[in-house]
Amino acid sequence: MADGDDANVATDPRPSDATATAAEGAGATSAPADDATAAHPLFRRLHPLGWAAAIFGLSGIVATLFDWDLLIARMPWWLWALTVATIAAAALPPVLHGIRLAIEAVSEFGGRLAMILAWVIFLLQLFNVITRYTNDWFEADILFGETTSLAWMSFGMLFLLGVAYGVKNGINPRIDFWWAEFSKMRKAWLDFVLHTVLLLPFLVLGLRVLKPYAARSLGYNRFANEGAGEWPAGWRVWETWEKSPDAGQLAVGPIQAFIFVAFLMWTAQVVAEIIKTGFVIAGRDDLGDVSGGGETPLRIE
Numbered sequence: 001m002a003d004g005d006d007a008n009v010a011t012d013p014r015p016s017d018a019t020a021t022a023a024e025g026a027g028a029t030s031a032p033a034d035d036a037t038a039a040h041p042l043f044r045r046l047h048p049l050g051w052a053a054a055i056f057g058l059s060g061i062v063a064t065l066f067d068w069d070l071l072i073a074r075m076p077w078w079l080w081a082l083t084v085a086t087i088a089a090a091a092l093p094p095v096l097h098g099i100r101l102a103i104e105a106v107s108e109f110g111g112r113l114a115m116i117l118a119w120v121i122f123l124l125q126l127f128n129v130i131t132r133y134t135n136d137w138f139e140a141d142i143l144f145g146e147t148t149s150l151a152w153m154s155f156g157m158l159f160l161l162g163v164a165y166g167v168k169n170g171i172n173p174r175i176d177f178w179w180a181e182f183s184k185m186r187k188a189w190l191d192f193v194l195h196t197v198l199l200l201p202f203l204v205l206g207l208r209v210l211k212p213y214a215a216r217s218l219g220y221n222r223f224a225n226e227g228a229g230e231w232p233a234g235w236r237v238w239e240t241w242e243k244s245p246d247a248g249q250l251a252v253g254p255i256q257a258f259i260f261v262a263f264l265m266w267t268a269q270v271v272a273e274i275i276k277t278g279f280v281i282a283g284r285d286d287l288g289d290v291s292g293g294g295e296t297p298l299r300i301e
Helices: 002-011 017-030 048-065 077-090 093-137 146-168 184-217 253-281
Strands: none
Touching (some): 048 077, 048 253, 077 093, 093 146, 093 253, 146 253, 184 253
């Protein structure tokens, strides 16, 4: 019986508890965990965006209590509601991830429109060139000044639509030979902090400046009605828009107002980037990502 037991022990492929423990210990020392996948205890329950929103809300409360002469002490109700909603969403990773996917879908759609506009610009300019050299062959004037306005408006629209798309796909300029040497966690921290502290406040400021400009471009008169402001009466609102200096004098109100829309798309995509990099910081690589920067540093000539 003892010989049979010895034989079973000798042929049993399963390692003993001591052997398994030793193997796990050896594996732990020989293969350290990736810093990008290790969940930070501080962000285990609340996304870093939630902590940033909480700090912003506390700053607003302090500024209001001390009656500072700053915008943060005079925030409208909807901004307070947005801050609270951001903190609540930060505690629900699926909700935050869904918001990010919705924003990126809009940015992707804008990028596809920009690609179509590239062909529109090519055809418009081709028409301009052809009619410029063949106009003398016809009795009627076939050189339309409106095509020149449409070409530069389409060119401007291409860039305005492409900003958010470029941020989403990480094609914005970086110091690649330096950036590529950073770990994924360090890249996430750099993008998260710089987007939150520097870029996002700039975009919010840009939206505040561009909102009245967009309204004025579409015919809004802020001096009318004793300073209360007034939109043009009637449905022929384009008659109040600024005209292009080119022949044909197309209205430029829509392209001017779209600058505000482009900044809005840019702001939303930066928020999506903050969500993505925040998930990487929180150890959720399944929901996060870091855009831009190749694995191989670029050659410097």
